[in-house]
Amino acid sequence: MKIVLSNVAVGGTVVIQPGSPAAIQALVPGIFTVAGADTAIFNVGTSTANVLGTVFEIDTSAITLGAGATIDVTIPYDPTLLPPNFNEANVKFFHWTGTAWQDVTLTVDTANNTITGRLTSLSPVVAGYTSVAPAGGGAVGGGGGGTTGGGTGVDLTPTYPDSYFVSNPLAKIQVQGTAFIGSSGQAVAAARTGGQIDIQATFKNYQQSSQNYAIIIQVIDKDGFTADVGWVTGTLASGETTNAARSWVAGDEGNYTVRIFVWDGISQTPTALSIVNDKTLTVVA
Structure with missing residues (x-):
């Protein structure tokens, strides 16, 4: 894992806490739709996303950043969790804002199975991949008085x-x-x-x-x-x-x-x- 900070006003210690999706879900309830020991599912806008490995909680509160500072974070992803024939170039870097997941991907290194995202604030981050569920036409109607x-x-x-x-x-x-x-x-x-x-x-x-x-x-x-x-x-x-x-x-x-x-x-x-x-x-x- 690698972190590059720009425009650091006052130096300090960066704290990194890796965890499983289930462990992070216990700390931040609702961050995932489904969370297991090794896998998790979550929403990114209208897309469904799947975790590709470890979730990282990063804390830079001990460091003071200047105006316009950025934080480039590089984390690994597990290619064995990708579906067959998936293009690794489409792996994404996701950042939890406190209320929603955001795609903040900067670069993907498919040779070393790492991905870099650019942040302006920190909370849980993870590598993953998404697909958009398509809109549909008619389906099966049901009971219950009008559903x-x-x-x-x-x-x-x-x-x-x-x-x-x-x-x-x-x-x-x-x-x-x-x-x-x-x-x-x-x-x-x-x-x-x-x-x-x-x-x-x-x-x-x-x-x-x-x-x-x-x-x-x-x-x-x-x-x-x-x-x-x-x-x-x-x-x-x-x-x-x-x-x-x-x-x-x-x-x-x-x-x-x-x-x-x-x-x-x-x-x-x-x-x-x-x-x-x-x-x-x-x-x-």
């Missing part, structure tokens, strides 16, 4: 063998992203009382086999009562991505929790395929 499905597509993010899910049973299907869509068709940060809002989610099957699913979207009010619930059922092929949406007329003012479950079906004894995803939706007058 509808979106389109399907297959992205290039790799799938995992059954052995991976022995220790990661809630990684089989993962929610890639969620959005609240207003009546104008644009994403909104809050809903208005009595206004219609579409709760949309995109999710993907990471297994190397097809999977029956039921995605449940539940809206919970500030008192913990269910204000709305619905679901979509269907089947996803290996590596397939699809969308689901729930249309809801916003209730009284306040903060609501939108809770998304992914199960193998609607039954008395469903099996969870994903972690439960919670998002906050604010309703205003």
Whole structure:
């Protein structure tokens, strides 16, 4: 690993803490969508990213940098974690800003399996690769009083063998992203009382086999009562991505929790395929 700092005003010690995705997830909850001992999945904008080795936490707080200073960090990546026929030149350097992952790639050295990123601040960094989940057309609609499905597509993010899910049973299907869509068709940060809002989610099957699913979207009010619930059922092929949406007329003012479950079906004894995803939706007058 190598760090090059420009315009250092006052010198000091750089602290580097390497860790597994699971260890970093324990320190920074929510930094990854799925985190294991050696692998992890996370979101970068509309893309899904996969970790290619060690995650590094870097601290330069003991150093004072001048105006316009940059920090060039070089870290290794593990080429054995790349999918077949993947072009190593497309490996990326990702930086966690505290709220989201950013691609800050500067150069890739495929001969030495290292990658360099340019930063202006520090927090966890990691090498990885991404693919954008495509938008889709029609899919399978479901029950629950009005839930509808979106389109399907297959992205290039790799799938995992059954052995991976022995220790990661809630990684089989993962929610890639969620959005609240207003009546104008644009994403909104809050809903208005009595206004219609579409709760949309995109999710993907990471297994190397097809999977029956039921995605449940539940809206919970500030008192913990269910204000709305619905679901979509269907089947996803290996590596397939699809969308689901729930249309809801916003209730009284306040903060609501939108809770998304992914199960193998609607039954008395469903099996969870994903972690439960919670998002906050604010309703205003």
